[in-house]
Structure formats: structure tokens, C-alpha cells
Amino acid sequence: MADLTVDLGFRTLKNPVITASGTFGYGEEFLPFFDLDILGAIIMKGIFREPRPGNPPPRLVETPAGVLNSIGLAGPGSEKLQEIIRRLHTRTNTPIIVNVCGEDDREFAEVAAVFSAMDEVAMLELNISCPNIKKGGACPAQDADHTARLVRQVKKVVGKPLIVKLSPNTADIVEVAQAAQDAGADALSLVNTFLGLAVDLEKRKPVFANVYAGLSGPAVKPLALRLVREVCRRSYVPVIGMGGISSGRDVLDYILVGAAAVQIGTVNFYEPGAAVRIIGEIETEMDKLQIKNLSEIRGKLQT
Amino acid sequence: MADLTVDLGFRTLKNPVITASGTFGYGEEFLPFFDLDILGAIIMKGIFREPRPGNPPPRLVETPAGVLNSIGLAGPGSEKLQEIIRRLHTRTNTPIIVNVCGEDDREFAEVAAVFSAMDEVAMLELNISCPNIKKGGACPAQDADHTARLVRQVKKVVGKPLIVKLSPNTADIVEVAQAAQDAGADALSLVNTFLGLAVDLEKRKPVFANVYAGLSGPAVKPLALRLVREVCRRSYVPVIGMGGISSGRDVLDYILVGAAAVQIGTVNFYEPGAAVRIIGEIETEMDKLQIKNLSEIRGKLQT
Amino acid sequence: MQDERGLIEEAHSLGGDYFLLKIAAPRIAATAKPGNFVMVRVSPSRDPLLRRPLGLLESRPPYIWLYYQVLGHGTKLLSGLRPGDGLDILGPLGNTFPELPGKRVLLVAGGRGIVPLFHYARAYGEHRPLLLLYGGRRRADLPLLERIKTLCLQGLFIFSEDGSLGQMGLLTDGLEKIVREERVDATMSCGPEAMLARVALLLKSRGLENRASLEALMGCGFGACHSCVVLAADGSYRKVCDEGPVFPLEEIQWRT
Amino acid sequence: MQDERGLIEEAHSLGGDYFLLKIAAPRIAATAKPGNFVMVRVSPSRDPLLRRPLGLLESRPPYIWLYYQVLGHGTKLLSGLRPGDGLDILGPLGNTFPELPGKRVLLVAGGRGIVPLFHYARAYGEHRPLLLLYGGRRRADLPLLERIKTLCLQGLFIFSEDGSLGQMGLLTDGLEKIVREERVDATMSCGPEAMLARVALLLKSRGLENRASLEALMGCGFGACHSCVVLAADGSYRKVCDEGPVFPLEEIQWRT
């Protein structure tokens, strides 16, 4: 039987499948569909210090094999999220990861510190790559210096492993990845959504109030896989790959280019039981490929 | 009845639909399907001075709502293409555009000069953005300085309008666009394909010999539309938009963000009569939206 | 809430853009209540990627009935399915219309908005007084009329904009009179946003208990994506899929 | 060459992964010749995006017959179609097997490679001597046998790797003997690449006229994308879709 465990160095996961921030609600929404214990880890929807209403609708539209979203990080604020996490923790032993957001560097550090202090939280993921906060899609992960500064600041105030989530919307993602790990990131996750545009011909306006929105889903997989490979080649911390995963083979593709684990996002929306299917498919594929352990293929892409 | 003509300044086209380089063969392949006279213009598959075998197979694989290609600019060389163009010109009055390639700046200029001298050629499109020539996908359009230098050099030796085709795989496409137009480009076209990766799990190798390949098709439309909008906002020469167009509404989306005309690519493969349908749909949609002339909506996106 | 593989038993074209499906989906049928909806994967392929939200016209285990209008790509593909085809259906989703035993309830249905109200009438009509006000643009937009006549209703009022069926005009033209003359205690509405806004305006401060079922673009249908929001009267957003789709009419900020 | 809307008349599952479609496609049927193929849009949606190449098992206006094996996403979706469904079909595409009147021709078919050779036998078998060597892994991979018995053949040789039908072994095990004993003038082959490579090796320098129909991943099927190339013996690339799919066996660089 295939062994699906993943060693991140600072933590072992029972399998490489982590549910991506913003696509798995606060975990509870999926309790009707499957036992959350089967997951490698669960990442909470992004959180700021204060409650946020999020962007006006429409917030999500379909594109060919993908979705554009501009949710705008609607959320209950960090105090309420602590309650939610405590409740979720009573329902599952799967590691819970908090996706930390901030309007400025100080807020990132504050929010990170709050959740770092919670026993129920296994790790933090620093969301420096959300394209839906500022108009035009600007975010800290577009700039290596800003990223380094922010990561250093957050590292000072947290005791938990820190994953830094990178943006594909930057001149050189490898440079930003370097900056993040040199500044102390314990792991990198990539990619967040790709900046895209949809327009409303009738109204002659962008579909989204924020003009641009973030593209995710199967459509982006070839692009994301390439970026993950680029970052894996130069990183000395574990890389968590994502973008368009919808099958066990997709997961193994990411492992093959060097990812330690993966996140699954958009697929959770159209197939709420996707995680169960995908974990099953990883096992089947590993058996078929006669791979006993994921480390046998991790980063083994021959070029 | 809607007026579909497009004024590029240096030339008027009967409608905004141009068939994209590499996706319409040498025109002849589509003669069984429709009268080429209905097209706005036809762009030839990219051409180098000498015949090129192209990359080893596989050269094209399907992805969700897209294709990854690494054709590697297989082609008969510029002498043979001249014959083909003369033959095609006897079959259609639609303007013929040559997609000029080169291994180095000098070859670009040489090839451009050859086709600029042909009466049957209406314009040139400088393909400085093909990701399938060098390993890793490098191309001149990734660098503003190189682009400027190359465009200036080519402009010196050609008498025909010069369209410069930009790459989405660059740090700042707006900067490259500026460089191209400042160096004398008469129009810009964008985007070429997005760098992506596909892997073969069984062989533990990239699917393509060249490792990376170029993504096109409906999957990329939201990304391309955003880039076209960015470039249109800052350009004083006409912009020809493309990426994932498969319907009349897609065409109007590009016009709305500021494109003067569009190119249709991948759709020609899976629906050889697509151009006819799309041109028909533009008319229908314009009537429905009560637009008499494309200039009524060109660049009229309100933000 | 189940992700169930339904089996199409009957597929009817009702003329125009309207279609009716009878589907064996025993687990969903077992628990669905009036107001609930489902998310349907309209094609065995992954285009379109997202499921489509559809109300339940009726639910009688092991069957559910869907009634839909072809609007775009997804509903078009759905209309190509035939008896014997399978269909992935997620549900029942969302909240429900309250039963309000003993009350005189007026159902207000615009076009395909008939769906959850038909379900309501089928489920509760035998036990107490229900009235239905049903309107559409033309006769062809009201193809369910024959089936509606099988419901237990104390009153049926039909409007069409072109007068081709029932009274000529918008259904909202008849609303006030009916509410007054029929001594209505509560209303349940479903239909286009403009209609609901008008209903809200007409029923304001009449002391009735008013509910409306809303539509929104939905990414997931079960509360995970936060895309389906509607602006509430208090300025906050509500998720239509799990805080709704049924809301007190007064709780929504209607655009007029 | 037409982009024709075909209408499925019959859809048969032949057991295992094999399916047969009878399609009304009068314009394609009118001109298709043995060796030609078609590009089929397997789903009314845009997933998969590209059409799939399939050979013609038979073509008798107004019908064409497709015989296919479910391998992946596209053929799986195709197998869900039923009589009455429409199907976009582009064809006839590619070149053809030469008729070679008067010659004794051996058809060599591996698995689903039977398709263009069945067409050949149906079209030309009545006029002159044809022999068929047909092999597959197991009995279940040779589900066309009953239909093959309706062809005009002077000889039929069946092989299966597990011996469950005909002789046990690879069809290439029997090739040399048949060629010798049956005084064959020419061969036409279609099947997996490894089989074709072996056929090429076995027939080398025997002075026969040998053709093979090849498969390749295809973007368009009509020469526009340059994706379907195969390496020729002279080191250049050939486009399988319009320079083929039928090539002189010796013209291809077989990997062995």
C-alpha cells in the first residue's frame, strides 16, 4: 500500500492534500460531505483583524475551465475566527492553518501573533498575494523587498511554522521566493490567483467593482505548474504547490516538479467531496506507477 | 446593418477578425471551409530565413479549455513562403500579413526586408515573443531594450506597416509595449502564448522536449484581456488583441478594452469555420447592443 | 445535504425555453422541503465548470422535479439530457419557506419563480388556505398552468403582460387588491428582482409576514465561497445559498 | 472536406472498451475512401476542447460507421452518446490506401487498427483477392469478428496473445509464413506503433508494396497546426494528418 505521508521538516502530514484558503470556507461547511480527518491539513479562509464585508457582488464568475473571483476577503475578523477554530478543532484532528491577511505590515504581524498563540492552530500561511484587496491587484508579494521586510517582521512575533504564499502576478516569482525564505519563511506556497479581467458588454463596465479579479481552477494548471517548478529548483524550504488541481494525477505532477505537498482550491466548489476522491486517486496512481513513497518522485523531473 | 470596418490608421480592414499566426497554416488549409475574402486579414505561420524542421513530437497537447504547443516554428523558409504567398494571393483579396521570426536580430531584419518587398504582402508582424525557440522560453519581447533595438533595426529596412507582437511572459508588458511603439512599431499585437508546463508521470519527464510550452485557447482569455487593457491604456498606436477568442462577444470584449482589431487562434483548430461564425456573431451582437460602428465602444470601458 | 447521482426518469420540453425533468434522487427527495434548492452538474464534461442552482418544483420520494428556463450555456446543455442519463445533484440546499399553519398565505410567482412556490403549494396546500398569483410576459412563459390546476388552491390569479393569458398586466398590478380582498396574512414571493422590489414596496407596512426567495450567481451553493451575497437592509451582506435563499422581504435592500 | 453535423442512428457497446456508431453523415459518406479518417467533437460542451481523430470502419452513403476504444476522457464522453444525438464531424481527412487492382493484398490489423482495413476490404474485397491478418491481446479485443466474416476475404488469420481466439501469439509471429505461402504482393497495416515497427522489420527487402496507417496526437486534422508529425526515414518530419495517415512502410523511421 502506498505511503502518502509528507514530511515538511517542521511537521508531518498524513497526506499531501491541503484544502486551499478561501475555497474551503471555515472547514465546517464541508462536514456534511466527509470526515475532515482524511485531509493533510485545512487552511481557513483569509482573515484580517476586523470584520470585513468583502466586495460588492458579483464576486465570482465562471470562465472557461476556471473562475474569476473578487471576494475581497469578506470575513468575521480575528476574534470571531478564534471561536470558529476552537469549534472546528473539536470536530477534527487535522492540522488547522490560518491564512493571515493585513492591510499593512503591522496588521499582518498582529493577526499572525494572535493565531500563533492558539493551541488549535498548527501553522500560519501569510497571504501576501491576494489580488482582490487593492484596485489593480497590487499586493506585497509583487515585490521582493517588501516580502522580505514583512516576513522578517512577522517571524519576530510568531512561534508557529510560517508558510508564505506567493503571487504569480510578479515580475520574477523566484526572486520573491528567495527573499521570503531568506527572511525566515519555513515553507512557501504558490500560487495565488492570476490577475484577470472580465467585462460586461451591456454595461460597458468591468464585471467586478475592483476591475481585476483572480483566476483559478483547471485552466491555470499548466501556468502554475511551471511557476512551482521554477521555485522548487531554487528553494531550500518545502514548497506547497497549487493551481488547478482536480485529480490525483494533478497532485503527482506537482510532486514530480518538486512540491512537498499541494493545495486544492476551486475544485471544492463544484465537487465538495473532491478531496476524498483525489486522495483515493493518488493511492491508485501510486500503485499503478509502483511508487511506494512520494519522496521517490518528488522533484525527480528529468530534463 | 452594423459596420464592422476597422481603421488601423495605415490601413482599413473590412472587419476586426484576423487569423493568428501559426493557427491558420498558410491560409490554403482553410480554403475547403470558407471563402478567405470574408476575413479582416490573414497572418501566415511564423517564418525564418531557412527551412526549419520544428521540435520533435509531441508538439501540442490539450489542457483544460486550452492547448500547450511547442511546434518550434517548423517551416519551409522564406523563399518557399514567397511562392506560397503568391499562390494564396491569387485565391483571395484579404490582406496577407507575414509573421517574421529570427534566431538573432539580423535574421529578423533580413526576413522582414524580403517580405516587405513583396507586393502581395500587406503588413509584417514581428514575432519577438515565441516561447518555443529557446529552452526556458526566452524571447526578445521579455526585454524592453532588446525590443526597442530590434524594432528600430527592422523599421530601417522595411517599407510596410510593422506590427510588433508582444509576450505575456515578461515582467512588465506595458514597458515593452512603450519601447516597441517608441521605436517605431506601427501597431502592437498581443498576446502570444503563456509559458506553461506539462509533465509525463510515467516517464518522469516534461511532455515537451523544450520543457516549457505555450498556452493558448479559451483558458487564457481573462488573463490576455487584462494585459490588452493595460497596454491599450498607454499606447498611441493601434493594438490588436488576442487570447482565447471563440465568439463574437469575446471579440467585442477586446474592442471594449481598447483593441482596434483582434486575432483568433486556437479556435481555428477545433472549429475550422470559426471565423465565419465569429464574424456573424459580431454583427448580431452589435445589432442587439445597438452599436452601429465598432468605434462606438472601442476603449469605452468605464472604470 | 448530499452529492447524489440522480437518474433522469422523464425529460419534457414544455415549449419555448422551458423544460421539466423528473429525476430519481431518493436521498435528496427524502429531506427536501419547499424553498430548498439543488446544485446540478449540467454536463458530464467539465464545461461548464460550476454547477447550476435550480429550485425544486416538487419532491416526492424517490423523485424530484426540476423546471427550468434555458438562458445560457449551462441550461442549454441541461436541455440535451434525456431519460436514462445520470445527473450529479447536490442538495437539498438553503433554508425553507415557513409553513405558517392556519395562516392565509398568498404565493406570488413571476415566471420561473413559480418553482419553490409550486413546491410549497403541493406540500402544504391540502391543509390550509393558499392563494397563487402567477404572472409572466406571455402565455408561453406560463407553461406550468395545467399542472398548477392540480394544486390545492383557494384562489388562482393569472397575469400576462401581453394579455395572452389571464389578466393583462404585471402581476404586481393585481397584488394590492388580492391582499385586501382575500384577507391575506402572509406572502411568499419568487421572481425577477424588479418584481420582488415592487412587491416589497407594495406590501410595505401592511403588517403581513412576507418572505421572498432570491437568486444570485453561485460558486458552490453551500456557504463555502462567499460569492452569492445580497445587500441586506442593514447594509451587511447575506449569503443567498445558506442564509437564504428565503429572506424576510423587508430584510433585503431592494434596488428601485 | 466538410464540417458536417452527423446524426447518430445506432450506438452499440461491443463489450469491454469497444463501441460502434452508425452515423448519418451524407456529405462525408459520399466521398470517404478507405484510409480516410474524421475529426469528431465528442461532446456538445467545450471539454475536451479538441476533436478526436477516428478512422472510418465503413462508409456507405448516407452512413458512416465508427468503431472506437474508450481510452481516456474524450472517448469516454463519446461512449455516452445515443441514437438521436448529433455529432460534429470533420472529414473525410487524410490520404487513402491505394486500391492496387489485381494485386494480392494482405491486410494486417492490430486491435482497433482494424478500422481502415475493414473499410478497405468492404470497398475492394469483391473485386480481387484480399487476406486479413487480425490480432489482439484477448478475445475481448477482437469484438468485430462477426462483422469481419461478412467481408469478402480469401483468407482470414486470427491471433490473440492469450490464445483465447485463433492462434496464440502476436500477429507478427504469423506474418512471414502468410506472406510466403499466400504469395502476397502488397500489405496494408494499421495498429500499435510497436506492431508496425515489427511488421516493417519483418517485411524489409522482400520487394512487397507495403503501406501503414499511423496514429499521432492531432490538434486540427487538416494540416494547419503542424503538431501531428512523425519522423521519416530521411530524418524529416511528416504530418500524419495530411501527408498521411497512410505512408509507405519504409518511409517511416521506426523506433525499435
Ligand SMILES: Cc1cc2nc3c(=O)[nH]c(=O)nc-3n(C[C@H](O)[C@H](O)[C@H](O)COP(=O)(O)OP(=O)(O)OC[C@H]3O[C@@H](n4cnc5c(N)ncnc54)[C@H](O)[C@@H]3O)c2cc1C
Ligand atoms: C437559488 C436559485 C434557484 C434557482 N432556481 C431556478 C429554477 O428553478 N429554474 C430556473 O430556470 N432557474 C433557476 N435559477 C436560475 C438559474 O440558476 C440560472 O438561470 C442558470 O444558472 C443559468 O445558467 P446558464 O449556464 O444557462 O446561464 P449562463 O450562461 O451562466 O448565464 C446566462 C444568464 O443567466 C444569468 N445567470 C447565471 N447564473 C444565474 C443564477 N445563479 N441566478 C440568476 N441568474 C443567473 C447570467 O448572469 C446571464 O445573464 C435559480 C437560481 C438560484 C440562485
Ligand SMILES: Cc1cc2nc3c(=O)[nH]c(=O)nc-3n(C[C@H](O)[C@H](O)[C@H](O)COP(=O)(O)OP(=O)(O)OC[C@H]3O[C@@H](n4cnc5c(N)ncnc54)[C@H](O)[C@@H]3O)c2cc1C
Ligand atoms: C488517424 C487516426 C485514426 C484513428 N482511428 C481510430 C479508430 O478508428 N478507433 C479508435 O478507437 N481510435 C482511433 N484513433 C486513436 C484515437 O484518436 C485516440 O484513442 C483518442 O483520440 C483518445 O482520446 P481520449 O480523449 O479518449 O484519450 P486522451 O484522454 O486524450 O488520452 C488517452 C490516451 O490516448 C492517447 N491518445 C490520445 N490521442 C491520441 C491519438 N490521436 N492517437 C493515439 N493516441 C492518442 C493519449 O496519449 C493517452 O495515452 C485514431 C487516431 C488517429 C490519429
Ligand SMILES: Cc1cc2nc3c(=O)[nH]c(=O)nc-3n(C[C@H](O)[C@H](O)[C@H](O)COP(=O)(O)O)c2cc1C
Ligand atoms: C473564491 C476564492 C477565494 C479565495 N480566497 C483566498 C484567501 O482568502 N486567501 C488566500 O491565500 N487565497 C485565496 N484564494 C486562492 C486559493 O487559495 C488558491 O491559491 C487558488 O484558488 C489556486 O488554486 P486552485 O486553482 O486549485 O483554485 C481564493 C480563491 C478563490 C477561488
Ligand SMILES: Cc1cc2nc3c(=O)[nH]c(=O)nc-3n(C[C@H](O)[C@H](O)[C@H](O)COP(=O)(O)O)c2cc1C
Ligand atoms: C500551434 C500554435 C502555433 C503558433 N505559432 C505561432 C507563430 O508561428 N507565430 C506567432 O507569432 N504566434 C504563434 N502562435 C500564437 C498565436 O498566434 C496566438 O498568439 C495565441 O495562440 C493566442 O491566441 P489564441 O488563444 O486565440 O490561440 C501559435 C499558437 C499555436 C497554438
Ligand code: FES
Ligand atoms: S454560493 Fe458559495 S457561499 Fe453561496
Ligand code: FES
Ligand atoms: S493535426 Fe494539425 S497539422 Fe496535422
